[in-house]
Amino acid sequence: MAAPERWEADQAVVDLYAAHYRSLVRTAALLLRDPGAAEEVVQDAFVDMHRAWRRLREPDKAVAYLRQTVINGARSRLRRAATASRHAPEPLPDAASAEQEVLVTLERQVIMDALGQLPTRQREALVLRYYADMSEAAIAAAMGITPGAVKTHASRGIAALRTRLEMPR
Amino acid sequence: MTDQDDEMIARLRRALEEEAAMVNPPDDGLSRIHQRTATGRPRWVPWAVAAAAVAVAGIGVAIGVNLGSHPGTTVASPGTSSAGSLSTSGSATPLLGGSSTPGAHGVIALPVYWLGEQGTNFRLYREFVPVPAAEVADPTAAVSRAVSLALSGTPTDTDYQTPWAPGSSATVEVSANQITIDLNQAATDGSRMGSQVASMAVQQLVWTATAALGSDVPVRITVNGRTPDLFGTVSLAQPFRRTSPSYEVLAAIWITDPQQGQRVTAPVTVAGQATVFEATVQWELRSGDQVRRSGTVMASEGGPGRGDWQVELGSLPAGTYTFRAYADSPAGNGSLQGEDTKTFTVG
Numbered sequence: 001m002a003a004p005e006r007w008e009a010d011q012a013v014v015d016l017y018a019a020h021y022r023s024l025v026r027t028a029a030l031l032l033r034d035p036g037a038a039e040e041v042v043q044d045a046f047v048d049m050h051r052a053w054r055r056l057r058e059p060d061k062a063v064a065y066l067r068q069t070v071i072n073g074a075r076s077r078l079r080r081a082a083t084a085s086r087h088a089p090e091p092l093p094d095a096a097s098a099e100q101e102v103l104v105t106l107e108r109q110v111i112m113d114a115l116g117q118l119p120t121r122q123r124e125a126l127v128l129r130y131y132a133d134m135s136e137a138a139i140a141a142a143m144g145i146t147p148g149a150v151k152t153h154a155s156r157g158i159a160a161l162r163t164r165l166e167m168p169r
Numbered sequence: 170m171t172d173q174d175d176e177m178i179a180r181l182r183r184a185l186e187e188e189a190a191m192v193n194p195p196d197d198g199l200s201r202i203h204q205r206t207a208t209g210r211p212r213w214v215p216w217a218v219a220a221a222a223v224a225v226a227g228i229g230v231a232i233g234v235n236l237g238s239h240p241g242t243t244v245a246s247p248g249t250s251s252a253g254s255l256s257t258s259g260s261a262t263p264l265l266g267g268s269s270t271p272g273a274h275g276v277i278a279l280p281v282y283w284l285g286e287q288g289t290n291f292r293l294y295r296e297f298v299p300v301p302a303a304e305v306a307d308p309t310a311a312v313s314r315a316v317s318l319a320l321s322g323t324p325t326d327t328d329y330q331t332p333w334a335p336g337s338s339a340t341v342e343v344s345a346n347q348i349t350i351d352l353n354q355a356a357t358d359g360s361r362m363g364s365q366v367a368s369m370a371v372q373q374l375v376w377t378a379t380a381a382l383g384s385d386v387p388v389r390i391t392v393n394g395r396t397p398d399l400f401g402t403v404s405l406a407q408p409f410r411r412t413s414p415s416y417e418v419l420a421a422i423w424i425t426d427p428q429q430g431q432r433v434t435a436p437v438t439v440a441g442q443a444t445v446f447e448a449t450v451q452w453e454l455r456s457g458d459q460v461r462r463s464g465t466v467m468a469s470e471g472g473p474g475r476g477d478w479q480v481e482l483g484s485l486p487a488g489t490y491t492f493r494a495y496a497d498s499p500a501g502n503g504s505l506q507g508e509d510t511k512t513f514t515v516g
Contacts, residue, residue, distance in 0.1 A: 013206060017199045025198075026189040035192045042194075043202050050206040111184035130178060131185040155174075162177045 009053035012062055013046055020063060021046075023132065024070050030127045031074040033116060041073035042066075067134075067142040071124060078120060114164040121145070122157035129154050190474045195413070197385040277302045279311065280380035281318045282373045283329035284366070285420055287507055291369045292420035293376055294329050294509065296428060298322065308382055313341040315381035316350055319373055326429035328510065332370040334358035341378070347408065348378045349389045352399075357392055359400025367400045372418045375409045385411055416444040416473055421507025422494050432514045435484035443468040444475045445496040445506050452480055455491045487516030 021042065028038035045066050049056065056062045115123055121143065128139040129150075140147045278297035285294045298318055305311040320337040324330065336355035341348065359367055375388045387408035390396075396405040412418045424441040427433050443450050448471035453463040468476030478494075495508040 010203075010206070013202060014199070017202065021198055022194060025194045026192045029192040030185055030189060035194065038192065039194050039198065043198060043205070046202045047205045050202075107180070108184040108187045111181060112188055115181070115184075126181060127185065130182045131189060158174050158177050158181070161181060162173060165177070165180075 008057075009050045012053055012056075012059065013050050016049070016059065016062055016066065017046065020066060024066060027127060027132050028070050028074050030112075030115075030131055031071075031123060032077055033112065034077075037077055038074075041077060042070055044073055045069035064138070064141055067138070068144070071128075071142050071144075074124075075120060110165065111161070114161050117164070118157055118160055121149075121153045122160065125150050125153035126157045126161075190470050193414075193474060195385055195411075200384045275302045276300065277305055277311075279305065279315045279318065280377065281315055281322065281324075282376045282380070283319070283324045283326075284332050284369055284373060285326075285329045285509075287420050288504060291332075291366055292507075293369070293373060293418050294324075294326070294420050294423060295376075295380075295425075296325055296329070298325075309341060309343045312343055312348055312378050312381045313339075315377050316341055316374060319377040320356065324429075326511070332362055332366050332373070334360075343382060347387050347389055348382060349391065350374055350378060351391045351394060354393065357397075357399060359402075362400055364400075364402040367402050369418065371399065371403055371409060372412055375411055376418070379411060414473055415475060419444070419475070420509065421445055421472075422450060422496060422509045424492060424494050424509045424511045427511055427513040429511050430513065431511075432516075435515060437482040437485050437515060438479055439482060439492050439494075439511075440477065440479040441494055441509065442475055442477055443494070443496065443507070444472045446499045447471050448476050448478075450478050450494050450496055452492065452494045454482065455493065456488055461490070485515045489514045 024042045024045070025035070025038050028041045029035045032038050032041070048069050049062055049066050052065060053062070056065055115126065118126070124143055125139060128134045128142060129136075134142070136147045136150050139150045143150065145153075276299045278299050280295055281298050282293045282295050284291045286292075298315075300314055305314050316339050319331060320333045320339060321335070322331065334355055336353075337358075338353050339356065340351045342351075343349075359370075362370060371390065374390065378388050379385050387410055389408040390399070390405050392399065392405070398404055422441060422443045422445065424439060426438070426440040439452075441450075445468065448468040449465055450468055451463070451465050454461045462482070464480070466478045466480050468478040470476035480492075489512060491510055491512045493508065493510040496506040498504040498506050
């Protein structure tokens with residue numbers, strides 16, 4: 001990379017890190033339910049973005065690129081985890097201390113568990129829409145699908161959550 | 170979209186927000202990224218990105234990075250907190266890409282942590298101490314100076330203190346992935362410290378050294394090259410890391426801007442950080458014995474997260490003011506979750 005370009009790329013990393021790193025890690029953590037893996041996925045995305053700067057050139061494009069790369073990174077993590085868990089022994093039950101149990105907000109836990117059981121695309125659509133507050137167009141770009149499909153995934157996701165969470169009356 | 174859908178969406182939003190608030194990535198992300206994007210000869214750029222990084226880090230550590238082979242980046246003031254309206258040292262050069270004289274005139278504000286009381290405990294507070302840039306031109310010099318200040322310096326804010334015995338000093342070594350602080354014998358006098366203060370004193374050095382380096386590396390502490398139990402209570406066998414979660418060591422409320430004794434011009438904005446219940450920070454502005462204004466402000470996130478907050482005071486008549494930020498305990502027993510006060514002059 002030529003020196004001025006390299007400089008721009010370095011600076012883009014610094015600027016975008018300040019503005020987006022934490023929210024990207026949080027978004028990835030909601031998709032993965034694993035903050036450590038979320039950090040790695042987002043750091044990978046920044047490294048890729050730095051490499052791709054020559055063609056991105058603009059912060060808006062770079063942000064879109066980061067989001068897309070994070071979503072893809074999270075997807076492939078989940079796929080790998082799914083493959084691994086088919087061969088892994090059953091996990092031990094949670095050995096949370098009594099103190100921690102008190103702190104756990106049951107509502108959040110239940111919703112996050114239900115979200116975790118949704119198909120990947122539905123979960124992505126819901127997290128990007130209702131946590132990251134992204135527009136349908138931006139979500140579509142990040143997920144690599146059409147805005148119409150975003151709508152469909154989101155409304156199916158909400159319906160599925162309702163079904164899972166509704167108490168029998 | 171039905172009412173039930175709306176209700177489900179509201180519940181989902183709340184759950185996502187709460188879950189996300191528990192995710193607070195450590196502040197070494199940027200240096201990790203830079204380690205992977207850098208090629209060629211590494212170059213130390215102290216605090217060049219501090220202002221950018223501070224807002225993200227939430228805990229306000231200055232992050233120095235390796236910016237590859239770009240020539241001539243100069244040093245900037247890290248004084249800018251998340252609110253971004255501080256100009257403590259005045260003489261700092263602009264952020265990235267400013268002057269190209271690496272000789273660095275100007276002043277660098279070194280992050281130094283102190284102990285302050287919080288209820289019956291001690292917690293860490295941070296000040297930025299201006300030092301000539303030329304004296305801290307490399308990471309070892311910067312860490313060394315910051316640690317020396319933490320051991321034997323005097324905080325500007327008289328509510329803070331160093332717990333170390335007079336005559337304490339240290340030799341600092343900085344390698345790629347570790348800081349070593351070798352204390353002198355005087356520093357081992359912990360006769361005025363309980364075990365709670367002793368471990369906080371160690372964290373004071375760890376937070377100061379890593380902030381000055383701009384990288385959250387392990388910190389090894391020795392005494393004359395050996396690793397006795399410090400003050401008889403703290404094992405030095407293993408290197409230390411910043412305690413996580415940070416609320417176990419950082420004071421629940423910080424005022425980061427203005428700093429104690431600073432002269433500011435209108436419009437005045439006070440900014441800080443807080444880890445408090447429901448993100449609610451109370452404040453009052455006093456001049457003399459009079460409370461001139463008071464209110465509450467929401468931090469950007471509630472406990473256990475650390476949020477940023479700011480209060481716009483607008484234009485104030487010239488004079489000396491004391492701003493107090495505090496949070497009553499949700500237990501309603503009159504105790505405080507945390508408190509910080511700064512006295513500053515307008516005009």
